[in-house]
Amino acid sequence: MSSIPSTAEISRASFQAVLALYPAFAKQAYGVRLKDPKKVAEAVQRDKWRFEDLPSQIAAARNGETTLAMKDIKAGGLTKDALERLVQWKITHGQFRPFLPGMVRKNDPSVIQQQTALAFETLESSDLSSPSTQTIIKALDIVCKLSGIGPATGTLILNLYDPTNVPFFQDELFAWLFPESKGVKLKYNQKEYRQLIEATQPILERLKVTAMDLEKVAYVLGHKDVVDDELRQKLDEALSQSLSSKDEPETGLDKLKGSAPSADREEIAPKDHPQKTRKRPVGNTSNADEEPRKRRSQRGK
Secondary structure, three states: OOOOOOOOOOOHHHHHHHHOOHHHHHHHHHHHHHOOHHHHHHHHHHHHHHHHHHHHHHHHHHOOOOOOOOOOEEOOEEOHHHHHHHHHHHHHHOOOOOOHHHHHHOOOHHHHHHHHHHHHHHHHOOOOEOOOHHHHHHHHHHHOOOOOOOHHHHHHHHHHHOOOOOOOOOHHHHHHHOHHHOOOOOOOOHHHHHHHHHHHHHHHHHHOOOHHHHHHHHHHHHOOOOOOHHHHHHHHHHHOOOOOHHHOOOOHHHHHHOOOOOOOOEEOOOOOOOOOOEEOOOOOOOOOOOOOHHHHHOOOO
């Protein structure tokens, strides 16, 4: 098995090859975890909903569209059913937290809609530039007022609105970005999330990929010991690809531009998640204080 390259070392070719393995890895990981074929099928469907259907609904609402198919969105925010399903995805996909669904159910549907809509509006306030760290933290504070929603789940909600620039506070992604953190219990606070934002920006810039793509690749790399030998072999082959920059294939963002990668910082969201053209900021633009310890202890992760 090839060693796992760091985010600074992985080539664009390898990244795209690993990304293509995500569906197979997720399905096998669910199988190992859930055992029951029916539950596995439900988890796979929920995974598609989280990465494709729900972000597409949010993007459509953002563009002023209203259709019957947008059942998870109401007045620019999430419905209670959508939030509960999202939390179920999170505890099936990542660490199992049995108390979390019950805490989320305590929220009034109108409050969920209002807080998520306000958080989305806050991200949108960045106009044509990608949201600064300060703006992301401000939006995070808004969704974290909901019962059961801490920084980890809160960033998952924000990622739905801006899958290009806002990373989900995912265990596997944090471990890949900060390998020295292995064995260290995360606090899931804003300080750690600001570190994650700063660390993701260079890889998103260099590979011209989205935060959602980065999340999927981190998941694959984090589950290499869970899948069967055939998938591990495919991962090994994917990681062995090391092309020079001029020979590397186009990414999804490049193809949307209709040309080869350019030297400027303009990026466009993936087809499934249409968004405004954005430019990534460089570095951290915020010194926002950490969420009070007392408040964090009363929320989910």
